[in-house]
Amino acid sequence: MARDPVLELSGLSINFGALVAVSNMEMAVERGRITSVIGPNGAGKSTLFNLISGNLRPSAGQVILEGRRITGRPVNEISRLGLGRSFQITNLFFDLSVRDNLLVAAQVLEPWQRLLRKPSLSTAAQERAEALLAQFGLEAKADEWAGHLSHGEQRRLEIAVSLASGPKLLLLDEPTQGMAHEDTLETTQMIRRLAGDITILLIEHDVGLVMDVSDHVVVMHLGEKLAEGRPDEIRSNERVLDAYLGRA
């Protein structure tokens, strides 16, 4: 188990009417590592993310971020406590420029008085936004509308925006969804490089990608945790093979 967990879930459950979407999830996310949640469609992965980020209130259980109970707190408070997330369906400010997308996210770290600062003054938020533009290869597009970017670029911006608000733990919901093959490889490497400074919890569909990039894998099936372990352990886990990966 994790020795220095950033995030711990205990007995986390939610049901929508009779449907139990997530049931009694127990897991911990180790600091500086990449932990992935995999599972077939409808396994409850996105619901799990929504429970962690505060979009949904659990029917039972606790979410603990950096030792602090965040269960049931408003989304914006949870975000300020160091949780960032990206979305499976690109969720950007489409009629703002790429740079402004990043600035909106980055400026949240500044004290509220700075909200009325002279627009021309250089700030930590601006430096952070420029650094992310470079890191995600979006410098040339900085002044374009986010809505005018290609799908791959939007997916990259989606991650960059989630990072800009300076999270300690970043939840990435299918970051490479719909990307072309080369883009996927590049993004995977990017995610790999992010880990260390921050902790990453990843939902992925693409099992190959998960196995390459993750330190720790949690398998979900029908709202429950089926197994967890190192990627190689998961690959050879009998129950996982039966339920999900299939036998070769």
Place this chain on the structure above:
Amino acid sequence: MAESAMPGRRATERYGLSSLGKIALGGLAVALLFAVWAVAFDQSFYLRLATECLILGGLAMSVDLLLGYCGLLSLGHAMFFGVGAYLSGLILIHYTQSFWLACLLMLPAWTLLGLVGGLLALRSSGVYFALITFALAQVAAKAIFATNEIGIASAAGQVDLGGSDGFQGVPIIAIDFLFFQVDLRDPLGFFLFVLGAVVLTYLGLSWLLRTPFGRTLSAMRANERRLPHLGYAPRRFKLVAFTLSGVIASFYGALYPLLRGGAFPELLTFWVSGDAVISVIIGGTGTLVGPIVGTILLGFLRSLVGSELGEYHIIIVGVIFILAVIFFPRGLVGYLRSYLDARKQRKEDPSHGA
């Protein structure tokens, strides 16, 4: 989303005056030329009409701050305008004839009214927000309409709100500036004073909208649901914007009795709120200049057609509004801006011109 993002227009202004800035400057030049014409040909009727349009234009600008930059449609800004008018009329009659002192006294009341209105209306969003603002203004209008005498303790004793007639008799004052005085008896002085206020409001708001605060407002309009995940509470930003908008609307309301010598319950009715919204849309939502242009068009139309057709001019305003919404949803200034932006881009980058 993509519709409001204008194709071919760079999202970030690189340098120099923005297209909107140019339009604003052009508008200012036209206003000054108009003033010269009006003085030269002794047209004080038109000067006073233009002054009224600018006052109502200030109200429309406050509506645009919400509609164009926060995506909030207020159908009740007449409440701020009307209460602003009543307050300033009463204070000028009963308490002080110093404009600045009156403003200083009214500012807390304007702020409080904006804050309370915002707290009530922002509990909901979309259509329901619009309906609550509408209802608030109707309640305020009926309350003022119904009272023949409200006892307000003041230095002068009982204060008469005049019920359904409103009240007259606001003294014509002179406004002190550091080195000169503007006598509001003089139509040109009054016009220039209100023009100055409108210019300052425009500059102040365009500055505010370029700060990180303004950027957050744009982000909120673009995709409100993403903001909490970045640590923002969108409702707080809306409340600040709503309060500011209320204060601006109240300020322009406060100028009204100076021009017309009194305040009337009609100032709080839906006609005033609705006209402001129509002016914003005809002139160009989210442009700040557009609302002024729209109000002037509407005001002159009303005055010209209204004298011929009486109440029926409302039908013409309605038809123009419907046509504008269907065929020119960006409004006059919106289209002018697109045109200037496209031209600017062709100049900067002829290879991509089209």
